[in-house]
Amino acid sequence: MTATTDIPTAAQVAGRRWRASRAVVFTILGLVAVAIGLAVLRPATSAQFLDPESPAKDGTRALAQLLGQRGTPVQVVRDTAAAARQARPDSVLVVTRFERLGSEQVDQLRDLPGSLILVEPSRDALQALAPGIQRASAGFSDGSVAPSCSLPAATLAGSVAFHRSEAYEAPPTATHCYPSEGLPRVVHLPRGDRTVTVLGSGLPLTNRYLAEAGNAALALNLVGARSSVVWLIPDLPTPGSRSGDVTYDELIPAGVKLAVLQILIAVVLTALWRARRLGAVVTEPLPVAVRSAETVEGRARLYRAHHARDRAADALRAGARERLVPLLGLPRGAAQDPAAEQEIVLALAPRAGWDAAVVGWALYGPAPADDAELVRLADVLDDLERKVRQS
Amino acid sequence: MAVTGRLGLLAALGVIVPLLVGRGWALLAVQGVLLLGVVVDLALAGNVRALRFHRDGDASVRLGETARVGLIVENLGRRRMKAVLRDAWPPSAGASPRTAPLNVPAGERRRVEMTLVPTRRGDRRAVTVTVRSVGPLGLAARQLSRPAPWTVRVLPAFPSRRHLPARLRKLRELTGQHVAMVRGQGTEFDSLREYVVGDDVRSIDWRATARRADVVVRTWRPERDRRIYLVLDTGRTAAGRVGDVPRLDCSMDAALLLGALASRAGDRVDLLAYDRRVRARVEGVSRTDLLTSMVQAMAPLEPELIESDAAGMVSTIMARVRQRCLVVLLTELNPAAIEEGLLPLLPQLTARHLVMVAAVADPRVDEMAAARGDLAAVYDAAAAERARADRRRLTAELRRYGVEVVDAPPDEIAPALADAYLALKAAGRL
Structure with a gap:
């Protein structure tokens, strides 16, 4: 497939974004540098400047x-x-x-x-x-x-x-x-x-x-x-005392206000440019995505939610019997036939090299008492199956 | 109508004018200039209404392959058209490029080449063609969407066709067109030949052997001109995804392989897609056209989220085919659906026809059955064992009715079904 080679790597994407945005980044960095420079170069007036009571360098x-x-x-x-x-x-x-x-x-x-x-x-x-x-x-x-x-x-x-x-x-x-x-x-x-x-x-x-x-x-x-x-040497005006009768509004030159208005217009026009789609959005009815194994997974979760160890153990044992019985040369129907229990266990025990009681417990035992036993049962069944296949 | 980025840029540059002049009229003047530019552009832009669209190119494409569709733009207006064009297709058509520049002088035509890589089976219809015709100043544009209908039918991918040569070779062994001729269990007497080691002794023709000094066997030709009736279940069980593909698509793939094989074997193949009504039907098509017709019929099929009507399906089959045939039912071994729907009706069907059920097994269930380690995994395994036991029980039940069952994971279902068919043919059961 060529599709895999068309997908760019993360480094390529990062490089492309960097090349696209470096002009902006450099501009912003340059502006910040200029601002810092201006702030550093500006002569600072300290609080004591021209204060006759101050012995500092700026005092008088x-x-x-x-x-x-x-x-x-x-x-x-x-x-x-x-x-x-x-x-x-x-x-x-x-x-x-x-x-x-x-x-x-x-x-x-x-x-x-x-x-x-x-x-x-x-x-x-x-x-x-x-x-x-x-x-x-x-x-x-x-x-x-x-x-x-x-x-x-x-x-x-x-x-x-x-x-x-x-x-x-x-x-x-x-x-x-x-x-x-x-x-x-x-x-x-x-x-x-x-x-x-x-x-x-x-x-x-x-x-x-x-x-x-x-x-x-x-x-x-x-x-x-x-x-x-x-x-x-006047003190700083206390907050609230209206010492300056010029509002910020009056301080802003008329040209700047008009320029702000013009910028707003430019922003609106730019927004209109970006907002206008080239044709409508195309919708498409998509088929549902239902996983086929969903019911099986749901059943597993139900078992777990209700600690249905008995049913889970039954299913595992039935599955194992179903696979083991043909290996013994017995008819398939024997796997689910309770009457064949003795025969199956006795046939399996020597092949697995296990005690008949253990094989009997694994294939026909009581429901596990707790979760750990259920997990163990699954492993024992796997072991049994492997041993019988190898024998 | 649409404005361009150039207008926004111009408006932004226009900030300088009120900043320097500082009077209200300066602002108005800037706006006036911009408006004038927009009006001029709109007046002088090429007329989209005077465009005529024509299409050419592929009308169908196999899923996973690339289709090319040409859009021919004819400019009947008096002005040159400088525009950006977008040929809109549904997302799953995988159309590119998204937009294309267009420059058509008056009275001429230009071709825009679209490449479609569909991601889904079915019919993909072109939605609209949108043209944004930019004026000479590049400040504003006329925009209009016009229909330019075209449909690309995305056919099933038929990935299992790679299995066809091997199955055809087997078929040739059966029919005697192959060097190593095997005795077919057919009903039609073909010829007598000398016995070679490996031939079934039951096929020795003693009368002919007595007449000659050599042992002679009879050979039969497998029967031809049998009827195969493929039934695709498009109900809710077909919608479930196995891996990333709906079960229906796997069934289609298997049906296509079987159809191709059976038509080469000289059998007549019909197809029916059914859930609660007939979704698609291919009947009485000649052998050469069969695959094309099947693929065309299958392309627009989508699984419906409804329970299939087994009674309706069986009665449709019974009404359609009078003489004995092989009914291949491509469905899912879902205990609820089969036990309540199909099982009670099976005797009707099996009385007249040979029935084969092909079902796609989910490898995920096997994966879950093998899960071990923690409690959740063991419960998963238990649920999977339970599901497999149900499936086995159902299979056994179906076999009791004399139904052939093919149950295989998605990548094996098509060859497995073909092999089952060849086995039936070799056994002369058709």
């Missing part, structure tokens, strides 16, 4: 202590309400960690007295607190950058190492300092009698980088010319 305790030694105490506040209480016309409010501020809180900050220093402000916060300034780009820079502006705090501090910083687009009325490709990293914006300073990076303020180049000087100069410093 060094700066806070420097300021304290120079007579400008740093008051650390953890929410906007406290910041509002502490703000004085001659104080400076340093706002950090904008990602934790909702738009309501940003609005609260707008009307506070005193100057503002915004460290890495968010897009919304810039719009509210420093109108006219827009985030333009972000970039890394090795080494320090010269101020190239007329802001005293910057010129006195000299060049500063920013490492990673945002750059901004600002109106000409503002002072542009530390440009990166023409766009300033620090913007100083007068607003009435006070000023708003936008700092593109918090890194120069941290314990880790404070000692580099003119970082400490710039920080002290920007902050330190006032009577007091209020350092706002």
